[in-house]
Amino acid sequence: MLTAAQSKPNILRGLPSISFDVHSIRLEQRRSTHALSASISLKQRLPPKSWDSHMHVVEPERFPVSPTAVYQPTPHTLREALAFESGLGVENLVFVQPSVYGTDNSCLLDALRRLGPSRGRGVVVVDPATVKPETLNEWHTLGVRGLRINLQSVGKVMDKTELEETLLQHAELARPLNWIIEIYLPLKMVSLVESILPRLDVRICVDHFGSPELASWGNDGTDFNPYNLQGFSSLISLLRAGRTYVKVSAPYRLSKDRQMRDLRAMAREFLSVAPNRVIYATDWPHTRFSRVDINPFTKCCLELCASKTGLAERLFRRNTEEMLGVVSD
Numbered sequence: 001m002l003t004a005a006q007s008k009p010n011i012l013r014g015l016p017s018i019s020f021d022v023h024s025i026r027l028e029q030r031r032s033t034h035a036l037s038a039s040i041s042l043k044q045r046l047p048p049k050s051w052d053s054h055m056h057v058v059e060p061e062r063f064p065v066s067p068t069a070v071y072q073p074t075p076h077t078l079r080e081a082l083a084f085e086s087g088l089g090v091e092n093l094v095f096v097q098p099s100v101y102g103t104d105n106s107c108l109l110d111a112l113r114r115l116g117p118s119r120g121r122g123v124v125v126v127d128p129a130t131v132k133p134e135t136l137n138e139w140h141t142l143g144v145r146g147l148r149i150n151l152q153s154v155g156k157v158m159d160k161t162e163l164e165e166t167l168l169q170h171a172e173l174a175r176p177l178n179w180i181i182e183i184y185l186p187l188k189m190v191s192l193v194e195s196i197l198p199r200l201d202v203r204i205c206v207d208h209f210g211s212p213e214l215a216s217w218g219n220d221g222t223d224f225n226p227y228n229l230q231g232f233s234s235l236i237s238l239l240r241a242g243r244t245y246v247k248v249s250a251p252y253r254l255s256k257d258r259q260m261r262d263l264r265a266m267a268r269e270f271l272s273v274a275p276n277r278v279i280y281a282t283d284w285p286h287t288r289f290s291r292v293d294i295n296p297f298t299k300c301c302l303e304l305c306a307s308k309t310g311l312a313e314r315l316f317r318r319n320t321e322e323m324l325g326v327v328s329d
Contacts, residue, residue, distance in 0.1 A: 042295055043089035045302055049328065050316040051092040054207065054249050054281030057081055057111040058098060066102035070154055073100050076285040078111045084284055088298065090316075094324065096182070097125040098287060099153035109142060117143035121324045123182050125150065128169035136177060145324040146180040147173060152211050153184060163189070164196045171200040180205050180245070180323060187212040187231035194234040197243065205245040205279065205323065210235045214255050214262050226266045239274035245323050246270055248315075249281035251297045252289055260300055267304055271311065279323065280315050 058065075058073045065073065085093060093115065095108045105124045112122045123146035124139065136144075147170045151158065158166065170181050181200070183193065184207040197204065212229050226232045238244035248267045255263050270278045280301055286292040305312035321328050 041089075042298060042302075043087070046089035046298075047313040047316050049092060050090045051094060051280075051320040052085055052088075052090045052282050052284065053094040053279045053320045053324075054096050054247055055081060055085075055093055055284040056098045056287065057095060057107060058100065058285070058287075059107055063101070063104070063107035063110070065100040066104065068102065069100040071100065071288055073098070073287055078114060081111075081284060084282075088282070088294070090282075092119045092121075092320075092326075094121045094123065094281070094320065096123045097148055097150075099150050100287075101125075103127050103131075105139075109139065109144075112142050112144070117141075121145050121320075121326065123148050123180075126170075126173070128166075128173055131173065133173075133176075136173060140177055140179075144179075145177075146182050146205070148182045148184070151183075151185040151189075152207075158189075160192045160195070163192050164199075167193070167196055167200055171202045174202045178325065182207060184208065185211065187229060187235065190231040190238070191234040194238055197238065197241075203243045203245070203323070204238075205247065206235065206238075207247050208250040208283070209248060209254060209263060209266055210246060212254060212266070214257075224262045224265045226262070226269055232266070236269065236273055239270065239277055242274075242277075244274075245277045245279055245319065246274075247279045247281050248301060249279075250283040250286075252286065252292055253283075260297065264300060264304065267301070271304060271315070275308070275311055275314055276319055276322070278315055279319050 056076065057078050058076045060073060060075060081093065085091070095111055097105055097108050101107060103125050105122075108122055108124060112120050120143050122139070122142065122144040124144055125148045149166060149170060167181065173179075174181055180203045182205045185193075187210040190206065190210055193204070210231065212226075212232070235244075235246065239246060248263075248270065251260055251263050267278070280298075282294045282298075284294070286294075301315060302312055305315055320326070
């Protein structure tokens with residue numbers, strides 16, 4: 001039997017304490033969030049007015065490819081592109097000039113003209129020695145906002161002097177229009193870009209994670225450290241400096257790890273140091289690859305943004321709009 005003293009609550013001690021297993025609660029919260037995400041389609045999870053900031057339209061019958069093309073592409077029309085993007089949940093497109101067309105941007109410009117500047121932007125390839133300013137002004141009206149320098153697709157190698165001259169020539173054209181220079185080159189060359197960029201007075205965008213060489217790893221159980229990649233520290237320095245964007249795109253061209261742990265580590269670092277200058281893209285139609293499913297990569301990008309409010313909208317929409325001069329609500 002309880003005594004009177006035992007039956008009365010101890011006011012000084014307060015209410016009986018309740019023990020919480022914080023780890024279990026957080027684990028359950030993560031499980032609930034994952035279950036909720038799994039029940040919502042990928043199309044519904046993407047932010048409204050998302051952009052695919054790197055894709056191609058290729059129509060060899062209407063627009064013959066360059067005689068020097070390093071591969072023969074299959075047709076991929078604007079209609080097919082729109083069907084693909086609609087299925088993914090993307091409304092807006094950035095057409096990027098593929099290597100097979102060289103400096104003939106006719107196919108890209110035709111697609112951009114048909115789509116319209118409210119939903120489309122373009123990045124073209126030119127010969128700085130021959131292109132005329134009035135041509136660039138005309139393309140600007142259509143929605144072109146960048147010049148591309150593509151070394152990686154054609155296996156071209158430049159030393160610092162040649163790369164510097166090429167970048168300076170393109171910068172002279174891009175600067176008056178506030179266009180970007182988009183570069184596709186091996187990550188190990190980014191240190192050269194880092195030393196040249198202060199002289200350009202333009203913004204640049206680096207394609208496809210910087211195109212790293214990702215050797216096989218993981219068998220020894222160690223974590224992937226992107227700072228061990230030659231050129232990665234230079235790319236991070238460029239992002240921190242504020243005039244460089246990087247596209248997280250084309251994972252199938254880079255990684256052999258089915259879990260994409262290497263690319264996840266790189267993307268996580270990009271988003272940490274420069275959340276306003278990381279760009280999502282599909283690289284449709286995945287030229288020289290077949291049966292590519294971009295959904296797992298897209299889900300991975302959404303997961304990387306889940307811890308910070310508004311980050312997904314930054315990655316999938318706002319950063320592209322700011323980079324390419326899109327006036328939006």
